[in-house]
Amino acid sequence: MAAIVSVQNLTKSYEGGFTALDDVSLDIEEGEIIALLGPNGAGKTTLISTICGITVPTSGHILVGGHDTITDFRAARQLIGLVPQEINLEPFEKVRNAVRFSRGLFGLGRDDAHIDKVLAQLSLSDKAGNQIKTLSGGMKRRVLIAKALSHEPRVLFLDEPSAGVDVELRKDMWQVVADLKKQGVTIILTTHYIEEAEAIADRIAVINKGQILLVEDKEKLMERMGRKTLRIELTEPLERIPESLSSWDLELAPDGRALIYHYDSQSDSTGITRLLAAVRDAGLQLRDLQTRQSSLEEIFVGLVHGEDDAA
Ligand SMILES: Nc1ncnc2c1ncn2[C@@H]1O[C@H](COP(=O)(O)OP(=O)(O)OP(=O)(O)O)[C@@H](O)[C@H]1O
Ligand SMILES: [Mg+2]
Incomplete structure (x- = not known):
């Protein structure tokens, strides 16, 4: 066109x-x-x-x-x-x-x-x-x-x-x-x-x-930019991410009560099954699991703020 x-x-x-x-x-x-x-x-x-x-x-x-x-x-x-x-x-x-x-x-x-x-x-x-x-x-x-x-x-x-x-x-x-x-x-x-x-x-x-x-x-x-987030809620709060999970790209929620994992839902292997096994092996008890797709709004805010940070 x-x-x-x-x-x-x-x-x-x-x-x-x-x-x-x-x-x-x-x-x-x-x-x-x-x-x-x-x-x-x-x-x-x-x-x-x-x-x-x-x-x-x-x-x-x-x-x-x-x-x-x-x-x-x-x-x-x-x-x-x-x-x-x-x-x-x-x-x-x-x-x-x-x-x-x-x-x-x-x-x-x-x-x-x-x-x-x-x-x-x-x-x-x-x-x-x-x-x-x-x-x-x-x-x-x-x-x-x-x-x-x-x-x-x-x-x-x-x-x-x-x-x-x-x-x-x-x-x-x-x-x-x-x-x-x-x-x-x-x-x-x-x-x-x-x-x-x-x-x-x-x-x-x-x-x-x-x-x-x-x-x-x-x-x-x-x-391309809409990543998914898995939130793993824990029964007991953590002070830091256990050493055995350090190879995973995880974030600890500010209150320590959840591990947050970002992944690409388009990819063949999201890693979720292995991650959950590793979380269990680390001796952590799960209270709940939630997944969320990031919206255009988050993409937009990320872009505009990223620009501000770079300036
Ligand atoms: N006639 C003008 N003289 C001087 N500066 C102006 C004039 N018109 C707009 N600006 C400035 O140019 C910039 C862009 O304004 P513009 O109105 O294009 O923004 P916008 O993206 O449409 O914003 P909004 O979402 O608020 O409508 C602003 O900093 C504004 O103050
Ligand atoms: Mg305008």
């Missing part, structure tokens, strides 16, 4: 000299859903705004559908729908008019059938004639998505789409994203909910301090 968005060596320093993006390169394939994960201030919104031409890059190039976002701005922008992080709606405007107006901004002719389709897709049909100020926060976010879809973009950017949205609406939104993907729309979203990335993304990009730490297929990432 060809890249529909290609970010090449992008750097953005704001006035005052703060570097929010530091030599970022990223190719986004047509039809994929990519989630940008990163802590507050990592540069996610700056990256999205620069691709959308709202923020001017300090150096580097961006192509959208092959069009340079600086030299061929209009053609590039036409392909993009943007749902901003901040809600910026006109409170007295009615829902359908707001969406229709957005389409007009792109110089496209009126197409009420398309507007109605978008409103229906976002479950806004019965609110079409309501003033925006009468809607709840979650509904307003849907109006933002409808506006972003008004000109039939091929690439949709969602900056924190589920901030302030309750669990039920968030799941509805995931459905909307899945439907758009089926229609061939490429989706780039930022989120603080790792669960959200886990649920809907095809690929994950982790960004911290203006740099991309990793871009990887979600399933592969979880397989």
Whole structure:
């Protein structure tokens, strides 16, 4: 598949000299859903705004559908729908008019059938004639998505789409994203909910301090980094790990009441059977055993903290 968005060596320093993006390169394939994960201030919104031409890059190039976002701005922008992080709606405007107006901004002719389709897709049909100020926060976010879809973009950017949205609406939104993907729309979203990335993304990009730490297929990432943990709870606390178990990669729980063993569940031999025999031979009594798969959240926290430690 060809890249529909290609970010090449992008750097953005704001006035005052703060570097929010530091030599970022990223190719986004047509039809994929990519989630940008990163802590507050990592540069996610700056990256999205620069691709959308709202923020001017300090150096580097961006192509959208092959069009340079600086030299061929209009053609590039036409392909993009943007749902901003901040809600910026006109409170007295009615829902359908707001969406229709957005389409007009792109110089496209009126197409009420398309507007109605978008409103229906976002479950806004019965609110079409309501003033925006009468809607709840979650509904307003849907109006933002409808506006972003008004000109039939091929690439949709969602900056924190589920901030302030309750669990039920968030799941509805995931459905909307899945439907758009089926229609061939490429989706780039930022989120603080790792669960959200886990649920809907095809690929994950982790960004911290203006740099991309990793871009990887979600399933592969979880397989590669998602280790399993076996927790062996003991009847009597230990002060230290017995000498006979020193060849195993074990950790002692802070209260001494459990041995923790990390292993790769994909490998042919996890070593668990031999380990349990060795624990028994060391004269230890087991109270309980638990296994746990590390989540994307732990992988993410490990990556971002690892980066801090290295700095
Ligand atoms: N207009 C601006 N002028 C100066 N600095 C800015 C400007 N906009 C953003 N920054 C700084 O750039 C850095 C990245 O900000 P950005 O909004 O891209 O982060 P983010 O990853 O979207 O964070 P969040 O998760 O909080 O939305 C931050 O340190 C921020 O303070
Ligand atoms: Mg942001």
